[in-house]
Amino acid sequence: MPGAAGPPMSMEGVDHALRRRMEERDRVAGDMLDLDDHPSHRLLKGLTLTGETARRWEQAQITLVNLWWLFDAYRRVLDHAQEVRAAGRPDLGLLTALLTGPSVELKAEDVPIEKRSLLRAQGEWITLDLALAGMDGSYREVAELIGAVDTAWNTLLPVIDEADASRRAARELADSLSAADPELDRLDAQATRLRERVTTDPLGSTGLLGELDALGRAAQARRNELAQAIRVREEYAGRAGRLGERVEAVAEAEREARRVRDLVLVKIQSASPPEMPDQAPTLRDRLAALDTADGRWLELVERLTALERGVEEALAHATRVTESMAGLIGRRDELRGRLSAYQAKAVRLGYAEDVALAGLYGAARDLLWTAPCDLRRATVAVAEYQRAITGIGAAG
Template sequence: MSIEGVDFALRRRTEERDRISDDLLDLDSHPGYQLLKGARLTGETRRRWDGAQAREVTLWWLFDAYRGVLDRARELREGKPDLAALTGLLAGPSVELKPENVPVEKRSLLRAAGEWITLDTVVARMDAAYRDVAETVAAVDAAWSALLPRLDEADAVRRSAADLLRDLDGADPDLERIGAGIDRIRAAVTADPLGSAAPDGTIGGELDGLLADLAARRGLLEQAARIRAEYGDRAHRLGDRIAQVADAENEARSVRDTVLVKIASPALPALPDQAAALRDRLGALDTVGDRWLELVERLTGLERAVDEALARARTATESMAGLIGRRDELRGRLEAYHAKVVRLGHAEDAALGEMYGEARALLWTAPCDLRQATVAIAAYQRAISRIGVAG
């Protein structure tokens, strides 16, 4: 190697050393690396990190050896240049790896002697070790980044729920259970982020379930706070709604009595009778006192029950009133068919007159047999159709 070649090689190697030094410092200052250094790790993360630390030791040893060769080469260059020695340092196998310096995975029981390698080989091995350490740090950091923000969000919701609970002067075992689950998952994620974030693991699904439970619990506490402020008005409105249920049930009974008189053998729905029980439930709310979470469940459950009872009473009324409507609809059809007979000039037709009279008697007799009346009108309609075709 010429003196110019030596100078060029020294400049290139010095730049390379500085670049590697910057990369190593960047790795050391990486937030994920700093967290790993101070964490008590377990499971898959500890296994990966132990291996990465072993390679990091080798990486720094190789870097120190690399710098040592450059320092010796610079000292030789500053004196009377020994081109052969400089060439050997910069281009030849100038770094000795003693057996104890060789990484475990590269050792052999058959090799007792050390190994001499070139600076290029040193850089290649440093690069492989660096990539392995950096990949481990990046994987752990990605796992923490995926899970810890969700846990932080859960803690924020949990604190909000706890504040609501304190305002209500109550206790909530479910909120305590959810909080204990979140604490347990945080401990697992902190100690073994790689195992926790594994696609086939259960942490993600369990965290989803706890977050859903927590959101529901906070919603219930918010509802309890609203009910505490609105309880008097809501209880009053419930009393009004229960009165509507009673009116609707009375109307259903009245319609049922009418149908039983006017319609023969009607198929009637069960008669609704919930108003009295709903009034009792409303009165029982006052016994709950300041147990607001319990009151939420009772009050909202009663509100649903009142809405359902009112809907059932109205549906039953409509169903039973439909039988009277069916009779009236058949009456209208019969009169329309009779008017058609008159228009066709068959008002004096004895057979048609008899069919009309039979159908009319069925429809205007109480109780009315809707099935027989329907059959009679259908027969009357067919007879009119035949006359119309013949005419």
């Protein structure tokens, strides 16, 4: 039976308290129904959970059972109070006890096991306020769990969905190429595993965000590679034709490098030419071998791209070798020009017939106009003639 309360309330006080309690009951019922109808709550009830989520959900289900049981006991007290109030001569003492005293019975068999005692044969009674506080604590505990699950799903599942969109697009591209794709198969298996983990244990999967991001990037990268393969398939004839022209440009550049080398070896003494480029035959073989890909467009993308890069590198190398070798001829010509300029200066200074200067000039000229030219000695000779002319100019 309900325990004793304080002095009986007035009828006005009873009506005010009862009205407030009924509003409170309706609000609590609405909140509990909202909790029960929460999308993540409904999903949790329908899933076979694992890991951390399974452990916490098992405890939450016990809490939910206790919550609904306590609400039912709380509601029965209020229903009883309404019946007493509706009587012709309402018992104010009983109403006061119901509304303010320990009127909610917690039966011994319904008390949570961790709060039971082997010495207690009867249940216990609590007030409506204590019942409300107990319901509030249980509600918050379950709502917190559902909110954490909801947050985890809302954070992780969109990342998987985005990766799935890239994988589906990649799969369509692979199918259009009629090619098996082990890499895409691996990404599919990884995505299936991660989605299962996130779905059944969202609370234990929060650390997977980095792996999920990596999956999304890998799926997008594979999609891009397959899209490139399709472009190569569509553009292959044109690219292969242009590539053949560039290979012939390499061959021509290498022939020019050899021509310049031969010229330098004749005209410049002790020239040490760099290693001559000879990549054109190999590049022609690689270009011809592209046709053996037999529709394996992903493989062809890599081979075609590598060959295009190799052709440009070979062309650049041949050009550098030619320029390096031609620079030796240019150095000789530059020394010839400098010698002629200082000879003209000697004439302007009135030393055209100077025997010493003529000897220096003749030695430098012989070196520069003799094939092969000794550039080192010629450079020294021109420098000596230059210093002599400069000295005369300074003295005058």
